[in-house]
Amino acid sequence: MSPDLWMLASFLLLLLIGVPVAFSLALSGAIGILAGLSPDMLATLGTNTFNGVAKYPLIAIPLFILTGLVFEKSGVALRLVRFAQALIGPRHGGLAMVAILVCLIMGGMSGSGPADAAAVAMVMLPSMTRAGYPKPFSATLIAASASTAILIPPSIALILYSIVVPGVDLRALFAAGLFPGLIAGGVLLLPAWLLARRYGWENPEEAERPPLGESFRQALPALFAPVLILGGLRSGLFTPTEAAVAGVTYGVIVGLFVTRELDWRNLWRLCGEAAVISGVVMLIIALAGIFAWAGTMLGTFRHLAEWLISLSNNGVVLLALVMVAVLLAGMLLDAISIYLILMPILIPVMQHFGWNPVWFGILLAMNIAIGQFTPPVAINLMVTAEVARIRLEQTVGWALLFVLVMGSALVLVAVFPEIALWLPRVLGYAV
Numbered sequence: 001m002s003p004d005l006w007m008l009a010s011f012l013l014l015l016l017i018g019v020p021v022a023f024s025l026a027l028s029g030a031i032g033i034l035a036g037l038s039p040d041m042l043a044t045l046g047t048n049t050f051n052g053v054a055k056y057p058l059i060a061i062p063l064f065i066l067t068g069l070v071f072e073k074s075g076v077a078l079r080l081v082r083f084a085q086a087l088i089g090p091r092h093g094g095l096a097m098v099a100i101l102v103c104l105i106m107g108g109m110s111g112s113g114p115a116d117a118a119a120v121a122m123v124m125l126p127s128m129t130r131a132g133y134p135k136p137f138s139a140t141l142i143a144a145s146a147s148t149a150i151l152i153p154p155s156i157a158l159i160l161y162s163i164v165v166p167g168v169d170l171r172a173l174f175a176a177g178l179f180p181g182l183i184a185g186g187v188l189l190l191p192a193w194l195l196a197r198r199y200g201w202e203n204p205e206e207a208e209r210p211p212l213g214e215s216f217r218q219a220l221p222a223l224f225a226p227v228l229i230l231g232g233l234r235s236g237l238f239t240p241t242e243a244a245v246a247g248v249t250y251g252v253i254v255g256l257f258v259t260r261e262l263d264w265r266n267l268w269r270l271c272g273e274a275a276v277i278s279g280v281v282m283l284i285i286a287l288a289g290i291f292a293w294a295g296t297m298l299g300t301f302r303h304l305a306e307w308l309i310s311l312s313n314n315g316v317v318l319l320a321l322v323m324v325a326v327l328l329a330g331m332l333l334d335a336i337s338i339y340l341i342l343m344p345i346l347i348p349v350m351q352h353f354g355w356n357p358v359w360f361g362i363l364l365a366m367n368i369a370i371g372q373f374t375p376p377v378a379i380n381l382m383v384t385a386e387v388a389r390i391r392l393e394q395t396v397g398w399a400l401l402f403v404l405v406m407g408s409a410l411v412l413v414a415v416f417p418e419i420a421l422w423l424p425r426v427l428g429y430a431v
Contacts (some may be wrong), residue, residue, distance in 0.1 A: 057162065065281075102123075158361065
């Protein structure tokens with residue numbers, strides 16, 4: 001068996017027997033080095049592990065994770081819910097629309113789907129259940145809506161994509177993700193409204209509409225957070241990493257002095273929680289450095305890319321095959337692992353067919369977003385199902401419906417690339 005096959009087969013076997021992704025990447029990379037290079041080359045393991053994380057833009061990831069946690073604990077979700085209720089008003093499907101809208105706004109603060117899913121589910125699920133919505137539907141809708149956080153800037157997944165793919169401007173990626181993210185969330189509104197109307201969920205006569213002026217005033221600090229982050233990036237006042245620092249600082253000020261639902265003790269605990277989550281992410285990135293180096297030295301990624309290109313000379317057909325493969329990967333792996341494993345293979349394919357790297361990155365992110373609420377490993381859905389205290393298998397039917405709905409948004413962006421590329425071009429970013 002060739003060294004390529006040894007490395008890939010060992011990686012798949014390790015995943016199947018339940019070894020965590022980070023250690024599967026490192027061990028299979030070491031096996032590839034032993035099989036195809038020299039045992040002496042194992043001395044490079046430490047260097048490759050360090051090189052995997054020795055990248056300045058990665059500093060933004062723990063900071064945006066902390067930003068999401070701070071806003072989640074600062075009570076902004078409840079204020080956003082009341083403001084969304086005041087905007088939408090009492091109607092069939094009103095609470096479902098509120099949940100979608102709040103998830104979209106929260107995505108502009110944290111860039112993390114699971115964090116948004118947890119924050120919105122804790123606020124929305126009790127009121128949706130009282131209004132007659134089935135818990136499996138509510139949990140799945142919130143999980144699907146929260147998955148748009150991977151698209152709407154700031155997105156942790158897009159930060160990593162900009163690092164893995166050379167020459168891609170992160171600001172262009174952030175701008176490119178905005179409209180596809182809004183479309184991905186917007187397409188959920190119609191089925192939510194139709195289902196609520198058909199089954200009589202939420203009686204508009206019994207719903208309460210908060211006063212618009214007061215709810216807007218209370219929500220204003222939360223609504224300003226995306227403006228601060230994105231406005232700072234657009235004006236050149238912040239780099240993406242500095243925007244993450246500004247987001248954390250603003251979130252702490254809001255939580256301590258505006259909403260006053262955060263104290264110094266909770267802030268210290270949130271720093272610890274962010275450190276743990278960031279540690280897991282950075283461990284995957286660090287140990288993936290071994291896998292990436294071994295795959296490059298052995299030519300594994302080049303061979304796989306050549307095999308993919310040989311499947312079809314039609315770029316549309318191959319793009320469809322890649323999207324299906326990424327969707328299947330998204331059902332099993334997290335976004336970070338998918339980027340680190342697949343991008344070394346897909347970059348040569350992307351270059352061969354001349355696909356725009358910014359547009360292609362958004363398509364991958366949309367696909368991975370769908371995977372975040374598609375069983376069996378649906379991280380967003382696991383979070384909301386836990387909050388709703390239901391079994392994951394109860395949500396499968398609703399999840400498949402929303403997969404089809406969000407899949408239509410993915411097809412739309414694939415067919416019309418300008419949906420993603422128009423805004424970066426208008427803002428003057430290189431795409």
